Amino acid sequence: MARSDDPRAIKTLDTDLGRIGTLELATQVVARPLVAPGIALAFMVVVGIGASVFTGGQPLGLVVVAAAVIGAYMALNIGANDVANNMGPAVGARALSLGGALVIAAVCETAGALLAGGDVVGTVSRGIVAPEAMADNQTFIWAMMAALISAALWINLATWLGAPVSTTHSVVGGVMGAGIAAAGFWAVNWPVMGAIAASWVISPVMGGLIAAGFLAFLNARVIYVPDKIAAARVWVPVLIGVMAGTFAVYMAIKGVNRLVTVDLGTALVIGAVVGVLAWLASRPAIRRQSHGLENRNRSLKALFSVPLVISAALLSFAHGANDVANAVGPLAAIVHAIDGGGAEGTDVTIPLWVMVVGAVGLSVGLVLFGPRLIRMVGSEITKLNAMRAWCVALAAAITVIIASWLGLPVSSTHIAVGGIFGVGFFREWYAERILRKDRGAMALPVEERARRRLVRRSHFLTIIAAWVITVPASAALSAGVFLALNLITL
16 A cells, blocks of 8 residues: 555645646536526526516416516516617726626616616507407417517627627517508518618618717818817817717707606707816816826827716616617517507506616626626727717717617617728728829829728628618517417417
């Protein structure tokens, strides 16, 4: 028998310990990808248990529980996909770390959903498919259930593919597909669908043009001038005032509509007052911050970092206030119908427990699955710095205000990503213009000019394709799910 200090025993022990360590490491590597889905599944189970408590003893209570679980799944997917549009530019510009972005977005999304989340989801329950076209209340419930399942599955697929898609369009497509399957082609409100289709083009183009316009202004007035710091002291406070005024208008008409209704004229007055106050307050702050800075672009980025973080937080708050209805709109319609409101109720009010499911689900989905899309939006489409990202954030707010004034249904996803593309394509045009002015463009080979493109064409084509097929794909999937539900319940 070998003694404990026998070299052979020690070598055998080391070998065994090494094998155990390798096994533990392999187990960790295998289990790590399962952690996030496991937490998501646990969240859905908790939601199902909570829904059973709220609906105990009610008729069709199991239907509400199933709808609540699917609504939680939908909220997780919206958090994973949609929230990246607000935080991606700030992370890509390195104004925020990924962890900081996740914390700020989770807090602001939850606050926006709970404090200012929309009461009415009329477009989801009534505006797309005529309620009177439904044969009965059960048909309406299955249609909303099918819309919820199909939209969640489509957004999950898009997130897995790395494509930021419109969650609003996913829900709209789901309701449309289930409505056609339930009541026929002519039950759809086609003028509303036509306006939504028009927004596929209008919202990203508008966001891109506005973002490019701000970047062009910065290039002309601040970035490419002999004394950058002196120019920044004049124009950065003005731009901060514009940002503050714009977001004041944005929050007045879109972010606090549950607490108080503000018309556009009043919102513009509020924005003007807030903008002037922000301009006056920021002048001495920028003067102090710019003292001693070198006359270089890196110094300018420091002046825009804090405004960029604030704008990203405000966008997240407004997103939580408005897009939580996408997560729980069909669920609220189902609860309303089961509680006796029927398919033809005038307004569908979201109960507090349903709103909590949507708000918490957005934040959980963001933290668990959002980092991948945040990185893609922030750094893989085009290179962003604080100034370019700030142009994207401001363009997103302005575009929503203009769209609200014109009565256009637009997608926050399309606007934000369109703004990033606008900034990237403007940079390409500007670089090409400088080369042509220096007579250098014609001397470069075609391959070299293609290599110098500042927007990744693969992402551009993938995202555009995902946008185009979102409504028809979710509609087709929803129609199939509705027919399957009908077969199961026959």
